[in-house]
Amino acid sequence: xxxxxxxxxxxxxxxxxxxxFIEGKLMDAQKSxxxxxxxxxFPDYYGSNVVNRLxxxxxxxxxxxxxxxxVQQEIxxxxxxx
Numbered sequence: 317x318x319x320x321x322x323x324x325x326x327x328x329x330x331x332x333x334x335x336x337f338i339e340g341k342l343m344d345a346q347k348s349x350x351x352x353x354x355x356x357x358f359p360d361y362y363g364s365n366v367v368n369r370l371x372x373x374x375x376x377x378x379x380x381x382x383x384x385x386x387v388q389q390e391i392x393x394x395x396x397x398x
Contacts, residue, residue, distance in 0.1 A: 325339070339355055342355065343355075
């Protein structure tokens with residue numbers, strides 16, 4: 317089954333729920349005018365600590381914009397509440 321732009325974010329796995337959480341944070345930052353966001357749908361995790369050689373350079377600027385501790389705190393909040 318293919319996903320479209322209108323596909324619901326109804327993840328059931330921990331990985332999917334984490335992706336939805338991170339995407340929500342990015343979209344909130346975009347709505348407040350802090351950043352411009354494009355969310356590619358890659359089959360792997362993404363973010364400032366990505367070690368995947370293809371994706372790490374893409375998200376390097378996010379790491380520059382948001383502090384490392386901010387990202388870690390937000391992920392910890394998600395894990396505690398799930």
